[in-house]
């Protein structure tokens with residue numbers, strides 16, 4: 108029965124067997140061994156307390172690893188058979204008696220390490236058990252706090268349950284470093300996890316609440332700071348997770364539109380609710396009835412209320428304006444009517460004395476002045492934007508802007524131009540990233556209190572601007588949250604930021620400056636003087652003007668560049684800036700590397716003659732070759748005289764070691780946003796259609812004019828544009844054959860993992876070195892031969908060299924029929940030497956049959 112149970116739970120695993128082999132009383136021993144391997148606490152300990160130690164495998168390990176003459180005390184409810192060098196006794200660790208016994212054994216000593224692997228009878232009722240376990244852990248920690256030395260280590264088992272975080276929080280209060288880990292020997296199916304708490308803070312007084320299960324597991328939602336104990340760390344934050352509201356487990360939320368009118372936080376509603384309804388509840392909402400009849404409640408408004416989640420900024424503004432108007436009609440406090448004292452809904456100014464009148468007039472004048480300034484600034488900004496757009500269309504040069512910005516001083520002009528360029532504007536322009544510029548300019552407008560350039564009623568639109576800013580903030584906040592949750596999104600954003608590195612700097616400083624209403628010119632000057640100085644600026648200016656024609660070298664005419672600057676070409680490899688191109692090429696190179704476990708025959712790698720292979724394989728090789736050339740590898744040794752290996756995509760750069768490379772490769776593949784295979788398959792399909800005449804050049808041009816080519820994203824909310832970019836893409840046809848060819852390519856790349864290729868190359872080099880060494884020795888022997896003339900010696904050495912240089916005739920590939928046990932096995936079958944190829948028996952029969960048929964038809 109007992110054996111059955113062990114089998115049933117899969118207990119007779121390798122750790123179980125190993126424990127038996129090594130004489131440990133339980134497989135748990137390996138958990139401690141592995142924990143100690145990672146954190147190394149046993150070697151440093153002289154006194155150890157093992158709570159819940161039966162049957163005693165942890166004590167065994169401790170006795171083995173700890174220095175001689177260490178004190179090890181083990182306690183458990185169950186009896187522990189004696190272990191040499193270990194004191195054991197039977198007791199319940201939650202009792203005072205146990206504490207006293209330990210005290211008796213330790214006397215004045217303090218423990219360097221306290222271990223706890225306790226588990227109350229797991230298996231009866233999980234919820235109950237997990238709580239008891241957490242409670243037991245807390246009890247163990249209580250004991251640990253009594254006996255641990257300052258800086259000591261507490262290692263405990265915890266079950267991942269609802270109390271897990273609470274326990275961790277407490278540990279964090281009492282130890283400087285807390286880490287949760289799961290050693291390999293701990294079964295994956297088990298919810299157990301081990302927490303290693305290092306650096307006991309040994310506070311003089313510990314708030315009893317820290318060790319009280321009630322306080323820890325129930326009241327932790329609002330933890331009381333333990334001000335008395337020096338361990339309290341205000342920086343420890345408890346993460347707040349929003350779940351469903353109590354009693355409301357639906358994701359779709361709707362509220363009456365009247366609530367939106369009455370609320371003081373309309374943006375919160377727009378951000379969290381799906382629909383505003385006008386349907387009358389049974390009890391009859393008077394406000395809602397009146398609201399429905401208002402002429403302000405137009406069909407547009409009703410449509411917007413239908414689904415708030417699909418609205419853009421424009422619609423949000425529409426709703427918010429509607430709300431303000433309705434509030435005015437209903438006599439609710441609005442921003443315009445409200446006085447500083449918000450508690451009063453409508454403030455009436457009946458009489459105004461002289462002084463107040465003067466103040467009012469002054470205020471009016473001030474307002475006018477500021478709105479005039481605003482208008483001027485906006486006009487200036489619009490002008491600048493236009494110039495930038497002109498620049499993008501190559502109608503003007505950056506120099507024009509620089510000169511204008513810098514004014515009459517010639518040097519200033521240099522500065523300004525430099526700064527334009529420092530911001531990466533020139534290169535961005537060439538890359539068609541003006542969207543970013545416009546966005547940044549718009550943002551600056553925002554920050555400086557200006558609305559979007561399309562609006563003219565700047566005085567009356569203050570509310571709108573504020574709302575817009577709030578909406579922007581909310582959107583940014585949403586993006587931040589998304590980034591926090593989604594590692595992939597974070598990586599993608601990091602990549603984007605990396606690509607836009609120069610631009611980031613610009614927008615960053617831009618934002619800072621704009622807080623003080625600074626324009627582009629102010630940015631330029633401050634950046635310049637702070638960062639690099641005039642010499643650098645001139646240098647940079649020269650460099651960048653030099654760089655300008657480099658773009659022309661891309662072979663594109665100005666018109667072509669403007670054309671390819673369109674967003675539609677953004678994701679297409681081969682079009683766009685060179686960096687992107689290069690990176691994508693690299694990415695493709697890094698793609699689809701199979702796992703290293705696959706065996707590759709050396710002979711296959713070192714084949715001197717090209718074997719006839721499938722056409723797709725050849726295509727792959729050629730492609731890989733082209734790529735290899737495009738990647739600047741410094742691994743010159745590897746490439747020496749090994750042209751046959753060039754077909755293997757090279758992924759090794761400089762001195763990067765393999766693990767590094769593999770790690771990076773993994774990350775790269777995880778972050779890869781564009782499916783290169785799909786794009787290649789599309790390209791192949793297109794090429795095939797062109798080659799077979801199914802499509803003509805004109806068809807392609809025609810297809811180029813589609814809805815995606817004329818995307819007008821002006822005024823659309825960022826989130827919408829982002830979402831569109833992700834999903835609204837041109838669907839190009841992909842044939843089955845193209846997809847199959849790409850799959851084949853992937854398979855071919857996978858079949859030659861770089862690790863194996865490198866190993867094989869290294870082996871080949873090693874063998875060559877050995878041969879050379881042999882040759883040297885033989886030549887030396889010949890040279891020192893006394894019975895030979897100098898000519899004979901020279902001839903013999905010559906012959907040796909010629910023989911060594913002669914290529915060995917290639918061995919014929921042996922065909923091995925895979926039978927029985929050999930089927931599906933990739934390693935070399937027994938007794939087979941040299942090149943071989945495994946074939947299926949059916950394949951050999953088929954081949955023979957084909958040959959027979961061919962011969963017969965010849966005879967006829």
Ligand SMILES: C[S@@+](CC[C@H](N)C(=O)[O-])C[C@H]1O[C@@H](n2cnc3c(N)ncnc32)[C@H](O)[C@@H]1O
Nearest residue numbers: 159161162163164165183184199200224225226
């Ligand atoms: C997983 S075993 C410990 C294995 C041990 N670490 C080893 O290496 O052999 C869990 C132990 O916790 C003990 N235990 C549970 N509650 C206890 C309590 N209140 N006081 C003492 N021991 C307890 C159980 O008797 C059981 O032997």
